Amino acid sequence: MARKATALDVARLARASRSAVSMVFNGRADGSVSKEAQERIWEAARQLEYSPNQIARSLRDQRSHVIGLVSNAAVTSAFDGAIIAGANALAERFGFLTLSTDTENDEHRTVGAVRTLLDRTVDGLLYVLSGLNSIAVPQGFHTVPSALAHCFPAHPTDQPIPAFIPDEVRGSATATRHLIELGHTRIAFLGGSFTTPAASWREQGFRQAMASAGLPVREDWVQYIGWNITTGHAAAMRVLDVADADRPSALIAGNDRAAAGMVLAAVSLGLRIPDDLSIVGYDDEFGIADQMVPALTTVALPQLRMGEEAMRSVLLRLGLDAGEAPDLPRLDGAPEVRMIPCALRARDSTAPPAA
Amino acid sequence: MARKATALDVARLARASRSAVSMVFNGRADGSVSKEAQERIWEAARQLEYSPNQIARSLRDQRSHVIGLVSNAAVTSAFDGAIIAGANALAERFGFLTLSTDTENDEHRTVGAVRTLLDRTVDGLLYVLSGLNSIAVPQGFHTVPSALAHCFPAHPTDQPIPAFIPDEVRGSATATRHLIELGHTRIAFLGGSFTTPAASWREQGFRQAMASAGLPVREDWVQYIGWNITTGHAAAMRVLDVADADRPSALIAGNDRAAAGMVLAAVSLGLRIPDDLSIVGYDDEFGIADQMVPALTTVALPQLRMGEEAMRSVLLRLGLDAGEAPDLPRLDGAPEVRMIPCALRARDSTAPPAA
DNA sequence: TTGAAAGCGGTACCAG
DNA sequence: CTGGTACCGCTTTCAA
Numbered sequence: 029m030a031r032k033a034t035a036l037d038v039a040r041l042a043r044a045s046r047s048a049v050s051m052v053f054n055g056r057a058d059g060s061v062s063k064e065a066q067e068r069i070w071e072a073a074r075q076l077e078y079s080p081n082q083i084a085r086s087l088r089d090q091r092s093h094v095i096g097l098v099s100n101a102a103v104t105s106a107f108d109g110a111i112i113a114g115a116n117a118l119a120e121r122f123g124f125l126t127l128s129t130d131t132e133n134d135e136h137r138t139v140g141a142v143r144t145l146l147d148r149t150v151d152g153l154l155y156v157l158s159g160l161n162s163i164a165v166p167q168g169f170h171t172v173p174s175a176l177a178h179c180f181p182a183h184p185t186d187q188p189i190p191a192f193i194p195d196e197v198r199g200s201a202t203a204t205r206h207l208i209e210l211g212h213t214r215i216a217f218l219g220g221s222f223t224t225p226a227a228s229w230r231e232q233g234f235r236q237a238m239a240s241a242g243l244p245v246r247e248d249w250v251q252y253i254g255w256n257i258t259t260g261h262a263a264a265m266r267v268l269d270v271a272d273a274d275r276p277s278a279l280i281a282g283n284d285r286a287a288a289g290m291v292l293a294a295v296s297l298g299l300r301i302p303d304d305l306s307i308v309g310y311d312d313e314f315g316i317a318d319q320m321v322p323a324l325t326t327v328a329l330p331q332l333r334m335g336e337e338a339m340r341s342v343l344l345r346l347g348l349d350a351g352e353a354p355d356l357p358r359l360d361g362a363p364e365v366r367m368i369p370c371a372l373r374a375r376d377s378t379a380p381p382a383a
Numbered sequence: 384m385a386r387k388a389t390a391l392d393v394a395r396l397a398r399a400s401r402s403a404v405s406m407v408f409n410g411r412a413d414g415s416v417s418k419e420a421q422e423r424i425w426e427a428a429r430q431l432e433y434s435p436n437q438i439a440r441s442l443r444d445q446r447s448h449v450i451g452l453v454s455n456a457a458v459t460s461a462f463d464g465a466i467i468a469g470a471n472a473l474a475e476r477f478g479f480l481t482l483s484t485d486t487e488n489d490e491h492r493t494v495g496a497v498r499t500l501l502d503r504t505v506d507g508l509l510y511v512l513s514g515l516n517s518i519a520v521p522q523g524f525h526t527v528p529s530a531l532a533h534c535f536p537a538h539p540t541d542q543p544i545p546a547f548i549p550d551e552v553r554g555s556a557t558a559t560r561h562l563i564e565l566g567h568t569r570i571a572f573l574g575g576s577f578t579t580p581a582a583s584w585r586e587q588g589f590r591q592a593m594a595s596a597g598l599p600v601r602e603d604w605v606q607y608i609g610w611n612i613t614t615g616h617a618a619a620m621r622v623l624d625v626a627d628a629d630r631p632s633a634l635i636a637g638n639d640r641a642a643a644g645m646v647l648a649a650v651s652l653g654l655r656i657p658d659d660l661s662i663v664g665y666d667d668e669f670g671i672a673d674q675m676v677p678a679l680t681t682v683a684l685p686q687l688r689m690g691e692e693a694m695r696s697v698l699l700r701l702g703l704d705a706g707e708a709p710d711l712p713r714l715d716g717a718p719e720v721r722m723i724p725c726a727l728r729a730r731d732s733t734a735p736p737a738a
Numbered sequence: 739t740t741g742a743a744a745g746c747g748g749t750a751c752c753a754g
Numbered sequence: 755c756t757g758g759t760a761c762c763g764c765t766t767t768c769a770a
Contacts, residue, residue: 032501034747045757050749062755082502083447084747086438087762094482109464116485125499127449127482130471144480146387147437257674285670288643292676295651315640319612321647389763400741405765417739439763442746741770747762754756 033076042072049073053080086149095119095342096145097128098138098166099156108158111177114335115154122348124151142168152342155179156335160196160226165189173345177338178331180365188364190341192334195357196226199327199370200233203280203308206325206372208241211380212278212306216249218263218290220282227252227282230310234280246276255282260289268297268305277306277381284309284317287324291377302379312373322376330368337368388431397427404428408435441504450474450697451500452483453493453521454511463513466532469690470509477703479506497523507697510534511690515551515581520544528700532693533686535720543719545696547689550712551581554682554725555588558635558663561680561727563596566735567633567661571604573618573645575637582607582637585665589635601631610637615644623652623660632660632736639664639672642679646732657734667728677731685723692723 035049042049044065051057052069061069072078086092097112116126127145131137145153152172157163157179165181169189176191207215217234220227231250238245253263260281268275281287287309291301299305301322309317312328343350359365390404397404399420406412407424416424427433441447452467471481482505484496500508507527512518512534520536524544531546562570572589575582586605593600608618615636623630636642642664646656654660656677664672667683698705714720 035749036747039757046748047750047757047759048755054749056750060755065756079498079502081442081504081747083438083441083504084762085749087436087442087746087764088748088750090762092438113485116483117487120484125482125484125503127480128471129475129480130468132468132472143434147434148480149436149438256670258676258678261676285674289674289676292647292650295647315611319640319644321613321616321644323613390765391763401764402741402766403739409765411766415739420739436763439746440765442748442762443764443766445746739770742768744765744767746764749761751759753758 032081033073033078035078035080037076038069038072038078041076042068044069090149092149092151093124094148094150095124095126095339096142096148096150096153097126097156098131098141098145098153099128099158100131100133101158108156108178108331110331111156111335114332115156115177115339116335117332118336118339118343118350122343122350124343126154138166139168142166146171151346154335154338154342156338160193160224162225173342175338175341177334180359180362184362190338191362191365192337192341192356193359193365193367194226194329194334194370195367196229196370197233197236198367199310199372200230200280201237202233202370202372203310203325203327204234204237205241206374207278207280207306207308207378208237208243210278210306210378213243214246214276214381215243215278215280216246216251216267216276217280218249218251218253218260218267218282218286219280220255220286221252230282249276253282253286255286257285257289257292260286261293262289264290264293265297268294268299275305278378279305279307281307281309283311284313284320284324284326287326287377288316288320291320291322291324302377304382306378306381308378317373317375320377324373325375325378326373328371328373330370333368337366387436388428388433390433390435392431393424393427393433396431397423399424445504447504447506448479449503449505450479450481450694451497451503451505451508452481452511453486453496453500453508454483454513455486455488456513463511463533463686465686466511466690469687470511470532470694471690472687473691473694473698473705477698477705479698481509493521494523497521501526506701509690509693509697511693515548515579517580528697530693530696532689535714535717539717545693546717546720547692547696547711548714548720548722549581549684549689549725550722551584551725552588552591553722554665554727555585555635556592557588557725557727558665558680558682559589559592560596561729562633562635562661562663562733563592563598565633565661565733568598569601569631569736570598570633570635571601571606571622571631572635573606573608573615573622573637573641574635575610575641576607585637604631608637608641610641612640612644612647615641616648617644619645619648620652623649623654630660633733634660634662636662636664638666639668639675639679639681642681642732643671643675646675646677646679657732659737661733661736663733672728672730675732680730680733681728683726683728685725688723692721 129141153174162182180191309324309326317324317326356366486492508529517537525542535546664679664681672679672681711721
């Protein structure tokens, strides 16, 4: 529990001045501090296990090397933690840490959270949402470089703020095209629900791909059924428990959990996957999509990338050389919102339809 | 982007002194600052949107009101984020924030992570592990009040450090007893793997409960099969795809995912759950256990509690009145390791065996 | 009741 | 090349 050594302690032990110690520790020593003095300082520092107090440094530099992170429930939420992980990883590479606050889905807490973070003089701010949605940019976000991950401003803001979201339309279109290329024509779209714009964007992608292929969309096969194993199971039962001729040959689910429920339903009806029925998920949820029996063909949500790009955009504006900002497509009517591609993961739940 | 107001700005605007401002903001004003001056100070603070710079305060007080959080992969990992959420929630209630670093499962990074945190003068430290295991207590943990969550010291340490883990033995025994009370006698234990001591503790609980009930354990029905949907599926196929008389009437899985795989296997064999077969999971993983078809009977891992109790033990040692430290059972031979009860969640995947 | 001053630890400027 | 000093913003003590 002994008090940590300070620069003064080191200076005394090394018979040098505080300034010399400071310079040595900031690489500014050469040409200002003699080789011998430097040697003595390093040695003393080692002995005392000295390392500079970052709080003091922050106060002095008016720069904390900390990025504040506001999330609604991302830490708690299953795979959305990956957004934060992506952001953290990049930050750490550049000597930054993140200070996070979770508002636990309580809108009222965001203002306070931002304030708390700002009082700690964070150098930048990130807003991370667990389910894709539009948000009101919290007060205070404009006072430091900041960005949004997995969310975007509900209303155009006077001070534009970069946002990074998945390219849902193209992701869904890719999945649909995958099925079409396998030879499917009877495709049902059993999407999630309107709790997130992602749902309708995915429907949009589905319709685009069908239209491009000149395939008709059966409207009673376009349904919004929720995001759960349970709801996926129930929906699949309705759609599949019919005469063979009336059955779709492929199902597109709103996410991997719903897809898992659909697999369960299909199996209980004696349908084999992918022989009798193809199923596509969404998210590429770790431990679900890759581990299902059969492993799910799905569309990967670019969680890590979102966190990383959002963080990069902040670091860049802080003057860090944090790599190239990639040239990403922009959301129609909101050029500050960049869309990150969603990759198709073709696995074992899709195959050509039975002849 | 205007510079934030300081106490001096407020003092000037309110025609008072810096000290007065400080006192007002620390509730130490009454009896030292005139009512009118206080009024003017509040008003000025409001106008300038003043709030004290916490970095400066930290430097001055030698107390940052920040708890450092070291995890191997907990942020990334699905439901283990709940440990952190529990810790954060409690911390926040007492005006603390957490500064987290993820070592991404790289042992070598822990030392550096702790150092980084300590340089920021965190008031305490938490080590959060994503899969229950023993660890080497990182250097530096003894310099501030600290605790372990979901892990415990591999070797007895000279400076004991509180650790909080789930009571796996009793949890598993409870699940087994639940099956026995339903009337099951032919119970297979298809546990995870030895990557974590939890696996053998759960076996131990299983055997205890069987023995207490005077039931024999069929050794070929005690298997370690991994933690995945896939491996659960495969194992269940082996155990279930036999003559009716040779089949267990209940399966205990290592976790909910493996249990899900077992459900899948059972359904594909035409077995109805719970009518023909009962299945018990472990973890109560959100979105899996509660959403499976049928909803899984399982044992809840006390993630939030672990985070909360670990944090509480730190706050308590920091002199905060953070509630009562509960009287929890201790691990044999390691009194510093407290075990938190795991509650049974009886749902729809268990029922009395078919007559 | 008020205000001036010291000091937390580090950095940077400037005179020696 | 070296060491003294001012300052970052806040709190606390002490003298007026």
